[in-house]
Amino acid sequence: MNYFLAKSEPGVYSISDLERDNTTTWDGIKNPQALQAIRAMRPNDRVFIYHSGGESAIVGLAEVTGDPRTDPKNPKSAVVELKFLSKIEPPTLLSDVKTCGLFNDWALVRQSRLSTMQAPQSFAVWMRKRYPKLKI
Numbered sequence: 001m002n003y004f005l006a007k008s009e010p011g012v013y014s015i016s017d018l019e020r021d022n023t024t025t026w027d028g029i030k031n032p033q034a035l036q037a038i039r040a041m042r043p044n045d046r047v048f049i050y051h052s053g054g055e056s057a058i059v060g061l062a063e064v065t066g067d068p069r070t071d072p073k074n075p076k077s078a079v080v081e082l083k084f085l086s087k088i089e090p091p092t093l094l095s096d097v098k099t100c101g102l103f104n105d106w107a108l109v110r111q112s113r114l115s116t117m118q119a120p121q122s123f124a125v126w127m128r129k130r131y132p133k134l135k136i
Helices: 015-021 032-040 094-099 121-130
Strands: 003-008 023-026 046-051 057-064 069-071 074-093 116-119
Touching: 003 057, 003 121, 015 023, 015 046, 015 057, 015 074, 032 074, 032 116, 046 074, 057 094, 074 094, 074 121
Parallel strands: 003 046
Antiparallel strands: 003 116, 023 074, 046 057, 057 074, 069 074
């Protein structure tokens, strides 16, 4: 299983929206690095959902339910289907990720504007310790 992180502004599409909808097509990705992450996702991979836009926190967990495919609205882009798994409460703040010092090489810390990225296995281990009941 691989791990990813996908950012969304809560006013655009929040973890509560995903919980309500249960599944969604994750789309609108244009950055080449973020598209690489989308195209690398496979069924059963886990995706940490991150609220940007002032909140700057990991707020939930989703599961990839299908292989990525070409975005029908934009043939240069790709989409993937996500299923809600759980909210993360309390959320993990970006400041917590930064101050722990374990992930200084991760794009979340280095490239804060990147919308979708692979998450290191060590991050999943760190999150499991913080949230032992979460199915990470």
